Structure formats: C-alpha cells, structure tokens
Amino acid sequence: MKKTVEDSRLMRYLDERIRIRALLSFLLDEPMPGGARWAYVFGSMVFFALILQFVTGVMLAFYYGGTPDHAWDSVNYIDHLRYNNLDVGRLIRGLHDWGASMMVILVGVHLLQVFLWGAYKRPREIMWLVGIVLLGLTMTAAFTGYLLPWDERAYWGTIVGTNMIGLIPVIGPLLKSVIRGGTGLGALTLSHFFTIHTMVLPSLFILFVAFHLVIFRRVGPAGPFRGSPPTLEAQKEFFYPRQVLMDALGMLAVFVIIAGLAVVFPPGLEALANPANSSYNPTPAWYFDWIFELLKMIRPEILGVLGLPALIGIVLILLPFVDKKPERSPFKRPLAVLTTLFVLGAMVGLSVAAEAGYKKMVVLDQGSVLKGKVLFEQSGCLGCHTVMGKGGNIGPDLSEEGLVGHSEHWLEVQFVDSSKHFKDSPMPKFSYLKPEQLHELAQYVSSLGRTGWPDPTK
Ligand code: HEC
Incomplete structure (x- = not known):
C-alpha cells in the first residue's frame, strides 16, 4: 500500500477500531x-x-x-x-x-x-x-x-x-x-x-x-x-x-x-x-x-x-x-x-x-390435427401410450410429444417402422396407413403439449 494512504488519519482511526491494516494485508498481499x-x-x-x-x-x-x-x-x-x-x-x-x-x-x-x-x-x-x-x-x-x-x-x-x-x-x-x-x-x-x-x-x-x-x-x-x-x-x-x-x-x-x-x-x-x-x-x-x-x-x-x-x-x-x-x-x-x-x-x-x-418445426393445421386425433384413437395407440392421463404405459407418455422436437419425417418413420429408431421395438408397424393419414397422425402427435394444461390453482 502507498505510504500516504497507509499513514492517513482515517487509516489510523480504522486500524485502531477494526484492525484494517491486517485485514487489507490479508486481502491484498496474497x-x-x-x-x-x-x-x-x-x-x-x-x-x-x-x-x-x-x-x-x-x-x-x-x-x-x-x-x-x-x-x-x-x-x-x-x-x-x-x-x-x-x-x-x-x-x-x-x-x-x-x-x-x-x-x-x-x-x-x-x-x-x-x-x-x-x-x-x-x-x-x-x-x-x-x-x-x-x-x-x-x-x-x-x-x-x-x-x-x-x-x-x-x-x-x-x-x-x-x-x-x-x-x-x-x-x-x-x-x-x-x-x-x-x-x-x-x-x-x-x-x-x-x-x-x-x-x-x-x-x-x-x-x-x-x-x-x-x-x-x-x-x-x-x-x-x-x-x-x-x-x-x-x-x-x-x-x-x-x-x-x-x-x-x-x-x-x-x-x-x-x-x-x-x-x-x-x-x-x-x-x-x-x-x-x-x-x-x-x-x-x-x-x-x-x-x-x-x-x-x-x-x-x-x-x-x-x-x-x-x-x-x-x-x-x-x-x-x-x-x-x-x-x-x-x-x-x-x-x-x-x-x-x-x-x-x-x-x-x-x-x-x-x-x-x-x-423446421411442424406447422400445425387444425383440420389435420383433428383427423389425426381420430386416427390415433382408432389405431389403438392408446393401448400403449398415455395422453393427458388416459391410456397404457407400454410405450412412453405422449402427452407432450409435440415438444420433443421430432420432425414430421421422423414421426412418420416411427409410425411405419419403430425398429428404425428403437432396436427390438414392440410398437407395431402401421405400414397400412396412407401418406395423408401418416401426415395427420404426425400433425396430431406434434400438437401434443403445444396447448397448455389448465392451471391447477385456478
Ligand atoms: C404395442 C404398444 C404400442 C402401440 C400400440 C403403439 N406404440 Fe408407439 N411406442 C411404443 C413403445 C414401446 C415406444 C418406445 C420405443 C421403443 O422402445 O420401442 C413407442 C414410441 C413411440 C413414439 C416415439 C416417442 C419418442 O419420442 O421417443 C411415438 C411418436 C409413438 N410411439 C407413436 C405411436 C402412435 C401414433 C401409435 C398408434 C398409431 C403407437 N405409437 C402405437 C409402443 C407402442
């Protein structure tokens, strides 16, 4: 520390009361x-x-x-x-x-x-x-x-x-x-x-x-x-x-x-x-x-x-x-x-x-989402997947699947042949679905979680 600062009146005052010199030296002389x-x-x-x-x-x-x-x-x-x-x-x-x-x-x-x-x-x-x-x-x-x-x-x-x-x-x-x-x-x-x-x-x-x-x-x-x-x-x-x-x-x-x-x-x-x-x-x-x-x-x-x-x-x-x-x-x-x-x-x-x-996130179109929802329910997806508290638990809960960020292509491959993503997957191959049906299903799955849940405190 500089001599002048060290000998100032303030310094002497503080040193007597809070021993500031020792403190400063501890802090600065590392x-x-x-x-x-x-x-x-x-x-x-x-x-x-x-x-x-x-x-x-x-x-x-x-x-x-x-x-x-x-x-x-x-x-x-x-x-x-x-x-x-x-x-x-x-x-x-x-x-x-x-x-x-x-x-x-x-x-x-x-x-x-x-x-x-x-x-x-x-x-x-x-x-x-x-x-x-x-x-x-x-x-x-x-x-x-x-x-x-x-x-x-x-x-x-x-x-x-x-x-x-x-x-x-x-x-x-x-x-x-x-x-x-x-x-x-x-x-x-x-x-x-x-x-x-x-x-x-x-x-x-x-x-x-x-x-x-x-x-x-x-x-x-x-x-x-x-x-x-x-x-x-x-x-x-x-x-x-x-x-x-x-x-x-x-x-x-x-x-x-x-x-x-x-x-x-x-x-x-x-x-x-x-x-x-x-x-x-x-x-x-x-x-x-x-x-x-x-x-x-x-x-x-x-x-x-x-x-x-x-x-x-x-x-x-x-x-x-x-x-x-x-x-x-x-x-x-x-x-x-x-x-x-x-x-x-x-x-x-x-x-x-x-x-x-x-x-590239899937842009939702409400018409397809609704058709996809019907398909989802008719195809037995709920037998294995839960959506909003309803369904089976052999597969993952899909309630917020739309937030995971899969592309439409990824989802369609998933529906047609799950084993392309998951080895030995038990999920059936929905290869009988027509291209537009796959699109609708992907639209529905991508919409899941993208409308919020109601606030429980309201
Ligand atoms: C026999 C049970 C079963 C049925 C029926 C089934 N799934 Fe699955 N699904 C699974 C399992 C299990 C997984 C997890 C991957 C794995 O381990 O094979 C999965 C994974 C998925 C995934 C990927 C989740 C992720 O992000 O990792 C999607 C999407 C999906 N299923 C959609 C569907 C749809 C749509 C249907 C109906 C058309 C359906 N599933 C029917 C069992 C099933």
Whole structure:
C-alpha cells in the first residue's frame, strides 16, 4: 500500500477500531505464484458478473409482481420506466438478461480453464466440487429466471425445459411435476420459480462463493502449469497491485460487454403467455439447446437410470478423484485436451442442429390435427401410450410429444417402422396407413403439449 494512504488519519482511526491494516494485508498481499498474469482474471470476471446479477436483480424485484396476473404487466411497466428520456427500466432488465447469458458463458470458460490447466488436481479437489455446485446454481438461476417475464417465450421455453426434465428415465416424471407444481404451468410454477430465483439461489450463491473463496485463500492459486512448485523468486509478486489491476480491467470488460449488448440489443417482451396458443413454436433457452437435441436422440432409457445432465454432473464430480496424476500441463494431457475438443464440438454441433430443427418445426393445421386425433384413437395407440392421463404405459407418455422436437419425417418413420429408431421395438408397424393419414397422425402427435394444461390453482 502507498505510504500516504497507509499513514492517513482515517487509516489510523480504522486500524485502531477494526484492525484494517491486517485485514487489507490479508486481502491484498496474497502471493501470486509465477507472478501476476492475465490468465488469472477469469474467476474475478465470473464474480463480478454475479454481483451485477445481484444488484440488477434486486432493482428488478422492486417492480416485479410474481403472479400470472401481474408478472407480464410489471415487466412491461419496467420496460417503460423512463428517466430523463432514458429507458432506465429496460436498461436494468437488459443488464440482467444479458448478464445471465454472460454468466453462463463465463462460468463455462472458467471451468474449461481450470480443467485444461489441471487446476482441479490435488489439493484443490474440494474447491473444484464447490465450483461444480456453483455451475449448477448458475444453470438453475438461468432456468428459473427465464420464466419470470411470463411472456410467450418464457412460458413455452419453460414448458419445453420442464418437459426435458420429464424425459429423464425413472425420476423424470416426478421431478417434472414437482418443479411445475402440478401437471401444467401456472401460478404455482411461477411462485416456485420466483422463490427459488430470488431467495433460495442467492443465499446458496453467497454461501458457496464464500466457501470457494475461503478454500482458494487456504490452498492458494494453482499457479502456472509449467515447472514444479512456485520458486521463492516467483512468490515475490503479490495480488496487489498488478493482479488487482488486471482483475479490475477484466471486470470492466465484462461490464462493457454486458452494457453494450443491453443497449444495442435490449431484451424484448413477447405477448402475454397464452397456454392455449398452439401456433407458438416452443423452444428452450439457447444454453439448453444441446441437451434438447441430445434428448431427442437418446430416448428412451439408453442411459439407464441417469439423465444426461446428471451423468455430466457425476463425471465432473468424480474427475479429481479419478484423475490423480499430478501432471497439469495440457500439452502433456492429450486425453484431457481431446475430450474438451470433442465435448465442445459436440455441444456446438448439437446446438446448431437444434436451432435448425426449430425452423423446421411442424406447422400445425387444425383440420389435420383433428383427423389425426381420430386416427390415433382408432389405431389403438392408446393401448400403449398415455395422453393427458388416459391410456397404457407400454410405450412412453405422449402427452407432450409435440415438444420433443421430432420432425414430421421422423414421426412418420416411427409410425411405419419403430425398429428404425428403437432396436427390438414392440410398437407395431402401421405400414397400412396412407401418406395423408401418416401426415395427420404426425400433425396430431406434434400438437401434443403445444396447448397448455389448465392451471391447477385456478
Ligand atoms: C404395442 C404398444 C404400442 C402401440 C400400440 C403403439 N406404440 Fe408407439 N411406442 C411404443 C413403445 C414401446 C415406444 C418406445 C420405443 C421403443 O422402445 O420401442 C413407442 C414410441 C413411440 C413414439 C416415439 C416417442 C419418442 O419420442 O421417443 C411415438 C411418436 C409413438 N410411439 C407413436 C405411436 C402412435 C401414433 C401409435 C398408434 C398409431 C403407437 N405409437 C402405437 C409402443 C407402442
């Protein structure tokens, strides 16, 4: 610290009362192994993005009404809050909205770096685990926040998202109805999501971020992956001043990017959620696209008892306990690098496929849907499939099959020859159906779930 600041009257006053010198020295005089460097700024960037979410979130909560009757109106009101000819309301919402996407990206980058740098290895296994919890909290925050504006996008995105949870074998259906607070989305879902988003998650965030940082200060930064333990020489540089400056600039960059996006692309608000609107093409938030696409491919039970996100979670949790080799350099861990490339490539590829799929989503025509419904009932499909609580359970529940995102072609192949998709499928081949009948059946199946369930609280 600078001499003048250190000897100022304020400093002496505070030091006598709260021992500020020891505190500052504890905070700032952390040795940086290998010296200050840009590679160390990512954690601080995530931290800053989180603080920004807290601040803008509290501001929004002042004006938000968390019931289906008021949510949309209150968000619309926020969007029209002006001050000195400035759309402050929309700006704050933009910061929060883009901040959420940014957090998902930054947490991803941070995780990726820790993985590639081998920084999760002994003795940082517990810090890694806490990081995985924070990743889970981030995704849950993004997921629950998405519903709050209660517009068409929010409503249908959450229908699709919760439907995806329902596809998890064994526990999925129960999980889905617990999360929704009933069969459909309604007042209960919104208040569940609002409470989780504004009360449960922030408390957990504070707890686990504190935990993450306390461990960080106890085991110290992992340091560069090259060379063995930091030499005395390398210990000479402390957190203050150079690393503090770099971190501050990193945070500033985060703010500039989020603010820039919020100004240039302010978040939109679609029409009020309408559960009866079957012409809306429901899609999940972009960061869930790849899971959406994967679920389309891996149905049914191929993964056994585990849903895909659960499987990824388990791999991440076990990682530091399975991979015990001390080698940290990515240049000497080809498997780690190749897995990363493969996973990233797959995620991007799947997301692109999902986005392309949304454009090709079956456009419903009410006449065909109705004819398809009759065919469905006459062809004995209900003997094996349940729709809206009625039918058999040899095959999967089709109540929300229209949200899974299959193309018309996929569905028609499914009706004619199920074994093309599922080995040894017990589903009969409906090859006697004429092309237009297949079309009508596909129309009906694609409509399932695209008109909402009634709100149980009304
Ligand atoms: C004998 C029982 C049986 C009958 C009858 C039956 N299905 Fe199926 N169906 C299944 C099973 C089982 C599956 C799951 C795939 C598998 O394991 O073969 C399935 C899968 C499906 C799927 C794919 C679900 C997905 O997204 O993975 C659709 C769509 C479907 N059936 C529609 C129909 C329609 C429409 C009819 C009537 C024309 C019908 N099924 C009749 C047993 C049946």
